[in-house]
Amino acid sequence: MDIKISGLTHRYKAGTPFERLALHDVSLSISSGTFLAVIGHTGSGKSTLIQHLNGLLKPSEGTITVGDLTIAAGGKKKQLKALRKRVGIVFQYPEHQLFDETVEKDVMFGPMNFGQSEEAARAAAHEMIKLVGLPVEVLQKSPFDLSGGQMRRVAIAGVLAMEPDVLILDEPTAGLDPRGRKEIMDLFRTLHDQRNMTTILVTHSMEDAAYYADRILVMEKGSTYLEGAPAEIFAKREELQAVGLDVPETVQFLLRWQEKTGKPVQMSSFTIEDTAKAISADFGKGGFTC
Amino acid sequence: MKELITVNNVSFQYPSEENLTLADLSLSVYKGEWLAIVGHNGSGKSTLAKLLNGLLLPTSGEVKVENYTTANEKELWEIRRRVGIVFQNPDNQFVGTSVRDDVAFGLENFGVPRDEMIERIETSIARVNMQGFIESEPHHLSGGQKQRVAIAGIIAQKPSIIILDEATSMLDPMGRKEVIDTVKQLNEEEGITVISITHDLEEAVRADRVIVMKQGAILTTGSPREVFQNEALLLDAGLDLPFSLKLGLALRDYGVSLKEQHLTQEELVDALWTLKSAD
Structure with a gap:
């Protein structure tokens, strides 16, 4: 589902002495099927931007178009519900929003709220719980008896059960251990590819942005700062450092190596595998042992 | 080295859980060290942190901080003044209506005189690089900014031990570095002991000592060099390299x-x- 943001401005507490400009004249097109990573300094406007995409915040100026729905400043509430059905958000620490007696009821809540039958919602709950890598036995447990990592997966299943066309992930791996983090991110990438979704990932991890996204948006002080493919964005280390960000660790390493050898390194992707391959090219054919 | 914290054969069970979250765990924390505790989600790391300043009490066993014991309710204030915890989620620890008030809250609780309070607030806010936000309200701050304020609140109380419970997990790369550098400075210059519960292995690599936890027990402990050589053990603990x-x-x-x-x-x-x- 194509998304178009035109001249979006957002003021918190407009018209009061506490007014603060959180977004300023942001324009952006995200074509259907894109996996976009949004990165930026804390307070750069990332969270404010994504909250507009499912109508949690309304624009002070400008428009947001998702598919054939347009939300404008002063628009009607009715449109917001339609928007929320299309755009699912997994918030930071989504496990804090779990509330129901059992995992099954919790996951079923979303789809039933949007008018699905109990049967369909139950089927969705079963499918999604397996999809996020949990055994079906947890469906009958209280979500509060699960570990933090499991609760996170349940919350993600609840969003997926609404079958959104656009999935927004607001730092979805915060607090997870390295393995859980990789599993969850791999899950999102797989879902993205299989379900033909448009995915928007807000992250503070340059590594996740580099490995998983097709496009990267860098926000700074409520405006778009850079936008492009990962290879373009991560070729601009100085610009990134100027706004509190950096390049992923693989690029950091290649830059260090390049400094030693004085020769540019050819890299094809940001994976550790490709980094090792690029460096091994400096060691002649057949390799070395020392 | 002086032993600051002693954990003796501690087991802990949450009332709603069938199994022990921590099982017969013993460990010592020494003055001035930077100790990293790593482990999978649910390995008991955060429970351990809460036991160290008496937010939770052991089901059996004993936790002692500089000869005070968490089992004695009268000694808890002494312990909590010495052991500050910065938690994972900043929203659960922000109590003030502005950054200044939030940092002031802890000091008021401990009866710090006003003049000293003002000075400590400003110094600690500057240390986490939040000077420009001293009058800001919490809901205008992002998660990362709130976390820096929480750290300022701890620093202001001049504790002998700071526990970072995943405290940098929400920060951008430079922000994370700033916070770690700040805590490192406190550790090196003022001898404050740091216990960092973290999933950030790059941070753990720079610790003096690493403890790896698995399913409520200590799997291994040693220098980062010793611990991180053992790939099989790390993978077994649900971690990465x-x-x-x-x-x-x-x-x-x-x-x-x-x-x-x-x-x-x-x-x-x-x-x-x-x-x-x-x-």
């Missing part, structure tokens, strides 16, 4: 074999350069 170790292994697959593993990017680049120069 630090970046430089992973890259070292990948290089081996491409025929570039180094004699030993290297913990940091600097070390690995140097070792590769030595290897190439010997060619």
